[in-house]
Every structure is written in structure tokens, then in C-alpha cells.
Amino acid sequence: MTDLLAQRDAWLTSNCSIARAVEAVGNRSTLLLLREASFGTRRFDDFARRVGISEPVAAARLKELVADGLLERRPYRQPGQRTRDEYLLTRKGQELLPVLTALRQWGDAWAADEAGPSVRVAHHDCGAAVHARLRCEAGHDVPPGEIDVLPGPGLLRA
Amino acid sequence: MTDLLAQRDAWLTSNCSIARAVEAVGNRSTLLLLREASFGTRRFDDFARRVGISEPVAAARLKELVADGLLERRPYRQPGQRTRDEYLLTRKGQELLPVLTALRQWGDAWAADEAGPSVRVAHHDCGAAVHARLRCEAGHDVPPGEIDVLPGPGLLRA
DNA sequence: TAGCTGACTTTTGTTTTCCTAAGTCAGCCG
């Protein structure tokens, strides 16, 4: 166990999935751009305006997101308009929805204003509100206090 | 519905729970400090070293986290040592665990190295792996594609 | 074919963030 503790410093920085995820989405504008994409925003200037960032920053971030495979850029055309590009969530990007949902849930609980949240997220099939929940593979709901952190395969093999 | 679209620009920046949550934890070091706290790190220099940030930054971020009520700082003493301060997750901080779990899950799926993840998170009671899942209040598991975004109370009341 | 619009890029200058290195301070230990 002392060995494991000694190794912690190494893997915590070099082989941590949280760190890698944070690397990809861990800044204000990236997460908010993904929020917008999940809300259905597709066009460049809508992204920039709704997220509240300048155009150069929006261009850079969107480019990063496309390069990282979180957004896909593809041409589309509205009738009577010329061809443009739109940004759509890829599967890789969609799978960040639990992150966004968990953030929204925390914000609703701890940082909402008095009027209540301005967005409601519902299950398409039944209309009920959607939450992020922790659950173990045995099917139990897991409250925050009942979690153990153990060494995983990437560490044991080293 | 046009009204709602027109209002979007306003509430998306000013009254969005995701934006507020991102405001609180939306930078690399804050999320990684919370990861450490959830792994049981308590002491100042362990935080700094394991997160890979310098001491001034660690001091500033930890101070912010305490001010925001995510960490609590309190004295403790190991036998034979003098009194020190330790940083512990508050309830408000603990409730970010779904966010960290969702990030880890995404990182495991999309950004893991070949050796596999170095951390395994298990349910204390049964040992099974813990995941973040989207679920609606009717009890259905909700895949990313089945989510509707609707105006919430904070918007309808405006 | 001239204009307009959406989608950017470039330029410039400011602000923020971060690291390194050094300094401070309190209290147990010998």
C-alpha cells in the first residue's frame, strides 16, 4: 500500500481520466459551447453571442472541438439561403451530456437564483425531469459517501 | 416560441445553472483539487504536488474553494505532530461527485491510455463499479439522444 | 455585377494566469 501511495503522484498527473477530460473541456467557454450545442445551437455567431465570447475565441474553441472530435462541422443549407457550415455534436460530444447534466444539477441546487432554473430538461418519451445519478453496476443507487477509490488496472500493471 | 428564442440570449448568460457551476469549478486546477479531496488528500503540499500546480496557485485555489463553501478548513493533529489545517469536502463539495464521476467515465471511454484507467471507483457496500447515469424521475434510463430542453420556471415567469 | 451577410481571420493591446525563487512564520524536537 505504501508502494501505491508512492505511485499516486505519478499516475494522478499522467494517467488520470479526469485530468484528460478536464484537459479537453476544462475551460469556461468549451463547456458552454457544448451546452449550446446540446441545446440545438448550430451557427457560428449564435455560439459566440449566446456563450458571451468574442468571435476570435469562438472560432478557436470551435476549431479545437472539431479537432478533438466533439463537434462535427458540416455544410447545410436553409431554403433560399446559401450553403453554410453547422456544428453538430458527435457521439463523443454527446457522451459529455452526463457532465453537463451533473453541472446543471449542482448549479440548480447550490447556485440558482430565486426565480428558479430557466431550463428544464425532460425525458423525451415521458416528459419527466432528467438527473445525473451515481449507480453501481449491481444496480444500487450510490450516495456520495459510499464511494471507495481503489487502484485500477493501469496502476496495478505498472 | 419566438419570444422564448429572443430571450435565450439573455438567460443563457445570466441565469444558467451550468454557467454558474462552471464559474465555480470551471478551471483545470479547481476540478483536480476536488478530485484530490474526493480521493482523501487533505494536506496543502499533497494537493499542490498531486495536482501539479505551484504553491501560490494551490494556496489561491484552496482559499477560493473554502470561500465558496466547497472545502472546509479545519485544524487536526497527528499524534506526535503539531496542529495543522486540513481541507475536507463539505456537502456542497461532495455533491460535485457526479460531475467528477461523469468526467472520469468520459475520460475512461475516450481518452484512456492502453493500460486502462489507474483508478477504479467502487460502491462501498458491494464493491461494484460506480458510474454516472442519466435517469428521469419516472425511473427510466435516459440515453443522450432522448433529452428535450424546455423553458423552466425562471424563464416562464419573466 | 454590385451589394450584402454570415463566417470567420488579423491585429493590437490589455488582463489574467501561472511558475520560479525566495521569504515568512509557527511550533514541536532535541
Place this chain on the structure above:
DNA sequence: CGGCTGACTTAGGAAAACAAAAGTCAGCTA
């Protein structure tokens, strides 16, 4: 009581991020 260690703070400087304003460019539209 003097050193050592853990937990910071201060000072200085470099790097990154950002906004504002202006410029570019492609392709409908008139």
C-alpha cells in the same frame, strides 16, 4: 533555545487568454 518542517506569502517575470475593431472572402440576391 535553535533548527527543522509544513504551510503558506511575496515578488518578479513570462506565457496565455481575451476583447475590440477592422479586414477578408464566398456566394446568394437584386
